[in-house]
Amino acid sequence: MEVENMAGDYSLSDAQELHVLAVDDSHVDRKVIERLLKISCCKVTAVESGRMALQYLGLDGEKSSLGIDELKVNLIMTDYSMPGMTGYELLKKIKGSSALSKIPVVIMSSEKILARIDRCLEEGAKEFLQKPVKLSDVKRLKDFILRGENDNKETEQMKEGSCSRKRKIQDCSLSLTQTHDIPSSPKCSSAPLLQQSLLKHPKIA
């Protein structure tokens, strides 16, 4: 469904709402990371295993129920020690996939084992966070990812011209109609962000 593009380009990254996929077998930790991410104005999908993460990302052979644009995950945060598939194994699968390898992956662990950290970073993890994860960690990650996303968007705009404009309109319509809970905290109500983004939409070269 397309929305009339009234005020110039508008993209998901302009609205600064990242979609984070959190993977952790601990129910307690899933709840906490979800809260940390929501406070940081991120959309969160939390799953309990590497297998479910791959299923969600459409990597397990079965067709994901969501279309690729709706699915767009900006960051994956995964626990290291999980039964079945470890966070490291999940990392390898993601980095080994041409469709998903660009998604930054962060590993979380309660254990600070240097060999483990090195291995993860070598395999392409963006960062290795010590648990329990703090709000400052998440905020820092978000800023880092946003900077990357904005750089990517500008590059895309320069390369793709009208193709990217059409895709962004679809993103816009989805983010306006999706019903995930909008936090009532004044820190991140979505309306002011929308206004902000319309005011400072990037120019196309």
Next chain:
Amino acid sequence: MERNHHLHRQLANLRQSFFDQGYLDEQLIQLEELQDDANPNFVEEVVTLFYKDSARLIHSIDQALEKNPLDFAKLDSHMHQFQGSNSSIGAKKVKTECTQFREYCRAGNVEGCKRTFQQLKREYALLKTKLEAYFEVA
């Protein structure tokens, strides 16, 4: 007003005793900072999940300790999970017992594991009563 003030003081003293006596560490404060008017029960919800997970893991470990010979890898794995939960809510004393238990696992020390686990269960029970009291007053 007087009663409210009294309750607040009681609550503040109770909280302080948790930290002073080493039952909890600053992770609990971090969790409380994530709570707001829109999510006023966040900490309690997390702690409820924690109780549920803990009961399950303690039961698994109890059962695993009955086996002969002990499967130390499995015990360590359960305890790693339990340690993680405790760390997430800031349960400092219980976490220390977890670390001790895992050291005994790695050393293959049966007596050490069993003894530490009894101590751990006592600490956990204490923690639980304190947290329950805390949420009563809050």
